[in-house]
C-alpha cells in the first residue's frame with residue numbers, strides 16, 4: 001500500500017509531464033474505482049490546464065484552470081505509468097512505459113498536451129479520483145499538519161495528544177493528528193524515539209514529544225529521499241511510479257534481531273493493525 005513517501009514520489013514523477021499542460025483527452029475504461037467517477041468527470045477535466053500538482057497526506061491534489069480540484073488516491077494497489085515514446089530516460093518524470101502491469105487494469109488514461117499519456121492502473125480498485133468544485137468542502141479539510149511542514153512541531157503535537165487516552169501508536173495513525181502518517185512510519189518513528197507503542201498518548205512527556213516529532217520528520221524525509229533516487233531507476237524497471245524498496249528497522253521484521261540490542265523484534269495488533277517494536281528498547 002502506498003504511503004506518503006510513495007505518493008510524494010509519484011507527484012514528483014508526474015509533475016514534469018502534467019503540470020502546466022492541458023488534458024487533451026480523458027479516457028475512462030470503467031464507470032468507477034472505489035467510487036463512481038460521476039457523469040461529468042470527462043467534461044470537467046478535458047480541455048483544462050493542470051495548473052499545479054501537489055500532495056496532501058496521501059492525496060494527489062491537481063488544481064485545474066477551471067477552479068476545480070482533482071483529488072487522486074492510490075488506494076491499495078494504484079499506480080501511475082507514464083507513456084512517452086522517445087522521451088529521454090534520464091529526466092525525472094520522463095519514463096518509458098514498459099507494460100508489465102496488466103493493461104486490463106488501466107482504468108484511466110490522461111492524454112496530456114506534453115505528449116505524455118498518463119495511465120492509472122489499479123487491479124484492486126481501492127483508489128479513487130474525485131472532483132471538488134471551488135469552495136466546496138472536501139475530505140482534505142480536516143487533516144492534521146503535514147509531517148514535513150513547519151505546521152508540525154513538538155508543541156503542536158503535544159497539544160494534539162493532550163488528554164488522549166488511546167495508545168500513542170493508534171493515535172498517530174489518526175489523520176487529524178498528523179496527515180498522511182501510515183502504519184510503517186509510525187512503527188519506525190516510535191522505535192527510533194524509544195517510546196512504547198502501548199503508552200497512553202496524553203501521558204507523553206514534553207521531551208519525549210520533542211524526540212518523537214524529530215524522528216517522525218526524519219523517517220518520512222529519508223523515505224522520500226529514497227523514493228527520489230528510485231525515480232531515476234524506473235525506466236530500467238517497469239516504468240511505474242510509486243513503489244520502491246526501502247529498508248525498515250522494525251516494520252515487517254518480527255523475530256529478527258533489533259539492531260540496537262539484538263533482542264527479537266516483536267509484533268502485536270493494535271486497533272486491527274500490526275505494530276512492530278522492540279520490547280527491550282521501547283520499554
Ligand SMILES: [Zn+2]
Pocket residue numbers: 258259260261262263278279280281282
Ligand atoms: Zn532493541
